[in-house]
Amino acid sequence: MTNRNIRNPREVAPPPAPRTSAQAGHPSLRVLLAALSTVVLLLSGAGFVVSGKVSNSAGNLSLGGGKGTKSWQAADGAQDILLVGIDSRSDAQGKPLSPEEIAMLRAGDEENENTDTIMLIRVPNDGSSATAISIPRDTYIHDDVMGNMKINGVYGAYKNAKKEQLFSSGVTDEEKLEQQSKEAGRKALISAVSQLSGVTVDHYAEVGLLGFVLLTQAVGGVEVCLNEPVNEPLSGANFPAGRQTLDGPDALSFVRQRHDLPRGDLDRIVRQQAFMASLVHKVLSSNTLSSPTKLNNLADAAQRSLTLDDDWDIVGLASQMKNLTGGNVTFTTIPVVSIDGVGDYGESVVTIDKKEVHRFFKDMLGDKDKPAAPSTSETPNQDHKLVSDADVIVLNASQITGLASRAASGLHQEGYKITEVGNAPDGLYTYSQIVASSENDPDAKALATKLGGLPITTSPSLEPGEITVVVSSDYNGPVSDEPFDPDNPEAEPSTSEEPTTSEEPADIVGQPGEAIDPDSTPVIDAGGDGPRCVN
Template identity: 40%
Template sequence: MRIAGKIVVSGLALVVFAGTAYGYATLQSLEDITRSNVIDSPGGATPGEQPADGAVDILMVGRDSRTDKQGNPLPADMLRELRAGDSADDLTDTLIVLRIPNGQQAVQAFSIPRDSYVPIPGGGKDKINSAFGRAKLAEAKKLRAGGESDKGRIEEGSLTAGRRATRQVVEDLTGVTIDHYAEVNLLSFYQISKAIGGVQVCLNQATHDPDSGANFVKGEQKIAGADALAFVRQRKNLPRSDLDRVRRQQVFLASLAGQVLSAGTLADPGKMGALIDAVKESVVLDQNWDLLDFVARMRGVSGGGIKFATVPVVNPDYRYNPAHPTWTAVQVDPEQVETFAAGLIGAAAPKPAAGSGKATVDVSNAGSTEGLAGRVADVLKGKGFTPGPTGNAPTRRTSLVRYPAALADEAKSIANDLGGLTTAESADVPAGHIEVVLGSVYSGPGVAAGGGAALGAAGGGAALGAAGSVAARGAARTEEPPITSAGENCVD
């Protein structure tokens, strides 16, 4: 059975958060956790360091793996309990970046959809979750060709290559320098969720999906083990498929954070011991992570001090391969994603690429999506254009980019940036200006609240309240409430 989108990777970070109250002595037992040479920096983020990009950044990865951390296959009875089948692609089905700003206690986290279509280390473009498996396979072939015959060394070397490729592709997309890496698989998620006695979640409606094993009633409920895994991996029968699954993962992580940091869990040695044992058994960290230093950094973080977002999405139903018109991916704009990630900690937006247009762009909204003109103007500002007036226009269905003859190249660039809009030369457009009219069927960048390129930089933490994506099939979606570890987060 093909499982897509399996794991929320929060357990390790939350155990360490909890350690601020549970005690250094117990956390020292985590020092024998499995390590992997993932980070290039000789020392990682050292105690007291203020990283140049403004935050200590942790990449948390969930792997679609049916093995333990030594690479041994999980027993058949465990696979049946997980409803996972006995085989899977070597994919990273969950990617979450945790940003801890320099000198601040507000922790920001954002998800990258597993199907984001991006350049992959080693050449070409593919879905971001394929980077791990491609690099792992290539390294295994290289080692064998070089004469290595020890299966353990081949497995260890190829896993390291997969992890490093995953780190690299996330850095390339987001502009964030990853300081630390944490990885879990099916087994570790199962054990972590059970260790604390289940996690409280809330659904807007009852849902059922035989593929994932999801079978949930409407309203609040506590889930653990296989049910928790089904909750975060379900994508069928959800309004936005993979994008709603990402939001499920964020909600589960938020609830788990709140529960781990609650007095009831922190004061229960049995739960804390089981949680730490689960982490030790199946979580993998980078080679440089000083957990005790991390605990010191996290002092003062409360259950409500973690906020969650999703990177901006251009098109969630992107047909990326003309030879296979039914194949879909999630289209993202790296410039938007980089600006969004920087804005979460109030950092300056990345500089526009050399040669970008300098025209003044006036944006008007000829549809019914509230705030659309302003968000699209922010997108174009992030690409180097000068923002002009924004407002409304008479209703029209399609979008149009109007320009004077001297600005034909800039107009074409804008039309492409916004998803391939129609262009028209017009003597009525003032010199030095380009006019963008957004029709009622517009579905490009900025269509959803939180999805604009410059919103994160301009609005700082306010951008966290949105899902950062567009609804399936291009329909606009109203702004969603923020997901925090202190909130009551009810989702589809």
């Protein structure tokens, strides 16, 4: 690990054993009904169309900021699900697809590590709605380790880097190499989406091409509508204009096409969303969920294609969303600056303004991660003060250079006493957390609340009055642009502010191309009496 910060770390005891994850199964029709009606059919649909690899285990992903998200009654009011689509020539159990299945996919023999479908889905606690927001595959972002890159390449870049690291350290077991490298890729993608959106990811779902075809066939096909006829050989899309019902392979071609479309990948995303909306509408308004044959087919499809993190409570989610109607399921896309921008190496990219994307998510989803206001029925003396006199140690458990130093500076500006800044031992921590002598330490609990509800772990090496803040890639607490000054730790926190202007400067990576009309991307819902016609 790179020497990222200032001082040698203090040794602290490791956190509890990490959670494990398992591929979604079907122990009963009721559980599969819940999984497919709420997760796959309601939220996924065409999100299965991608490029990359599928795994039968999501691994230890430290979701929900490491706090765990088993209950669908989230304290912040909603669960945010990252849905990732991956192109694979094996199923979710690792079994290779048959030649007939590969031919049915019309996707060729080549596979890569890109995640070409990325959606963030919000489900509120009351189950009254579901909002799915697509992130274009070519969205150009900055990664603190890999540099500037397309977001669909994050998973593969970190997966390959982790595999090389493991191999060079002597790990040769192929199964272990794949498992740990895929886990690293997933964690990196979760972090990238969280940083882009400003939203903490609570759950992870990964699906493959085969699942899309099987699920479409299981419901008897899905109705779509085209504005104009299409004949595009690269995707196999050859359809007349108007309304039509597509089976699995044809539906796959319909949502894969991005060439010969006016807005390229943005129009492909709209197709995916229109397909999903039609699928949801069909399931919610027909006898799909009361047909034993269709349920068995859906169960088999999920078994072979869907990978979930271990904290999914599928029955609980289904119970929350039992009264959902199609009109309350909406699909949209993040705002983009241009679709013909230029990256560092001359590649075509989609440019975005990160600040505008953050505003978009706050407006669309609400400010989920804003801490709840304290109860007015309690007096100030009943709660321990948020800023304490405890000695605070800040350790960097990420690959982000200087994160601990900037976090320490941010905490110092909030009034905390920083006594030590350094790097966490390699592999000791996988998510941000508070470490204290006791989980009931009032200073630790207050600081955990201040930092958005970080989990508290304990270490016998710490004395009362000492707290360690471990910052990883999921850290969303205060940071400063200026690193912490260890030679002047008692300096008063800076309170100076730059004059604000009516417009903030844009935060854009890459060279933008021709501006996109911000009102050109539709919001699609699953209500109505027929599919939305699209390009």
